[in-house]
Amino acid sequence: MRQGAERADAIFHLPRQERARLISGDPSKGVRFVNYSVSLDNDAPQDKVDMWSECAHHRWHLTDDFTSQFPECLRSYGEVMRELSKELGGLADRLLSLMSQGLGLKNDRLKRRFEEDPSRKAHANYCPPCPAPELTLGLRPHKDPIALNMLIQSLGASGLQVMKDGEWIAIDPLPNALVINLGDQLQILSNGRYKSTVHRAVNNKDARVSLAMFYGLLNGVADPIEELADV
Numbered sequence: 001m002r003q004g005a006e007r008a009d010a011i012f013h014l015p016r017q018e019r020a021r022l023i024s025g026d027p028s029k030g031v032r033f034v035n036y037s038v039s040l041d042n043d044a045p046q047d048k049v050d051m052w053s054e055c056a057h058h059r060w061h062l063t064d065d066f067t068s069q070f071p072e073c074l075r076s077y078g079e080v081m082r083e084l085s086k087e088l089g090g091l092a093d094r095l096l097s098l099m100s101q102g103l104g105l106k107n108d109r110l111k112r113r114f115e116e117d118p119s120r121k122a123h124a125n126y127c128p129p130c131p132a133p134e135l136t137l138g139l140r141p142h143k144d145p146i147a148l149n150m151l152i153q154s155l156g157a158s159g160l161q162v163m164k165d166g167e168w169i170a171i172d173p174l175p176n177a178l179v180i181n182l183g184d185q186l187q188i189l190s191n192g193r194y195k196s197t198v199h200r201a202v203n204n205k206d207a208r209v210s211l212a213m214f215y216g217l218l219n220g221v222a223d224p225i226e227e228l229a230d231v
């Protein structure tokens with residue numbers, strides 16, 4: 001896990017020309033940089049805040065070699081990613097099994113639902129050292145639209161905060177720990193029994209990296225699973 005965050009950090013320190021080649025709006029690219037721009041909350045323009053972060057996106061998989069599309073300069077990141085993907089794929093299944101039990105369903109119920117239409121995306125987030133952290137955010141407040149986010153944080157600078165009872169609570173990085181965040185799809189599938197959490201990332205004078213491994217349904221979900229639907 002530590003290596004996942006370290007190698008992800010390397011993506012953001014590639015030579016300028018290599019980086020330029022990765023900037024793209026085309027989701028079919030193996031790895032692409034997207035920039036978070038200004039937070040555009042048009043309903044509350046006074047709350048606009050500058051995003052001080054960069055993000056690299058790619059898909060992940062347990063068995064397909066999704067790294068074959070990675071450029072040569074990301075070879076060692078790809079090696080770590082392949083290992084991590086197998087581990088986190090297994091972890092996602094275990095979590096879904098426990099969450100199925102928690103809902104009073106058969107252990108494999110959620111797992112089977114996800115296998116019908118799976119989506120696996122990774123976001124490597126990088127917040128560079130920020131001279132004025134109080135004027136910026138790394139990631140604006142949001143809920144993850146997908147089901148599960150298995151998040152690895154670099155050690156050192158903290159940044160992740162979760163909204164609880166109207167207050168922001170810092171979730172500081174711990175060695176060898178993952179943060180498991182539930183997103184909208186699990187809230188919908190569970191008919192509100194599991195909650196999608198509002199979270200954000202704040203900036204620091206020091207750099208920070210996080211690696212979000214998302215798992216969920218590719219085409220989204222509009223209804224709870226049948227057994228939990230209101231009648």
Ligand SMILES: O=C(O)CCC(=O)C(=O)O
Binds near residue numbers: 149159209210
């Ligand atoms: O950087 C973080 O800790 C949060 C990442 C996150 O929320 C996301 O990628 O959706």
Ligand SMILES: [Fe+2]
Binds near residue numbers: 149
């Ligand atoms: Fe998120």
